[in-house]
Amino acid sequence: MSAKAEVFVAGLDELAAGERRIIVAEDKSIGVFNTGSRIVAVLNICPHAFAPVCLGKLGGTTLPSKPGQFIWGQENEILRCPWHGWEFDLHSGECLTDRRRLKRFPVVIRDDRIYVEV
Numbered sequence: 326m327s328a329k330a331e332v333f334v335a336g337l338d339e340l341a342a343g344e345r346r347i348i349v350a351e352d353k354s355i356g357v358f359n360t361g362s363r364i365v366a367v368l369n370i371c372p373h374a375f376a377p378v379c380l381g382k383l384g385g386t387t388l389p390s391k392p393g394q395f396i397w398g399q400e401n402e403i404l405r406c407p408w409h410g411w412e413f414d415l416h417s418g419e420c421l422t423d424r425r426r427l428k429r430f431p432v433v434i435r436d437d438r439i440y441v442e443v
């Protein structure tokens with residue numbers, strides 16, 4: 326097993342909430358997102374049918390609530406696959422409607438710079 330490479334992504338001030346960068350590292354396409362509360366990195370392959378999921382729309386979702394209530398939340402944390410619309414929680418990698426999940430990579434913030442471990 327080889328050691329993980331630490332790949333520079335951007336300065337922390339270059340990735341505002343709701344923004345993303347797609348990088349290629351170690352022959353992998355990886356999306357790096359600022360959800361507003363975290364920086365997360367996921368493999369740019371949808372576990373459903375292998376679409377470039379990181380090109381999808383970023384948004385939120387409805388939260389658990391009482392009947393008749395409609396509460397919106399998790400803005401910038403839900404990634405919608407551009408091919409068939411499956412939605413993924415970027416913080417957990419979990420699909421909202423299926424057991425499959427996104428592959429995540431560790432993110433390191435050092436000296437106001439974002440790195441991904443690949």
Ligand code: FES
Binds near residue numbers: 378408
């Ligand atoms: S390939 Fe992503 S939902 Fe089908």
